[in-house]
Amino acid sequence: MSITPITPELLSIVVCPVCHTRVAIDVEKALLVCANAMCALGFEIRYGVPVLLVDEARK
Numbered sequence: 001m002s003i004t005p006i007t008p009e010l011l012s013i014v015v016c017p018v019c020h021t022r023v024a025i026d027v028e029k030a031l032l033v034c035a036n037a038m039c040a041l042g043f044e045i046r047y048g049v050p051v052l053l054v055d056e057a058r059k
């Protein structure tokens, strides 16, 4: 099982739960990072699934 089976198709539908901006993947940190510079929250990818929870988001 791949660590990050995040596909471009998945990325194209995932948005930040806070500001509803598209997210980009940070492969090194295994994070999805909100593309909105004013928000820029990072969402952990846990077992290949992005954890899009505001409570668990990282600044």
Ligand SMILES: [Zn+2]
Binding pocket: 016, 017, 018, 019, 020, 021, 034, 035, 036, 039, 040, 041
């Ligand atoms: Zn955001």
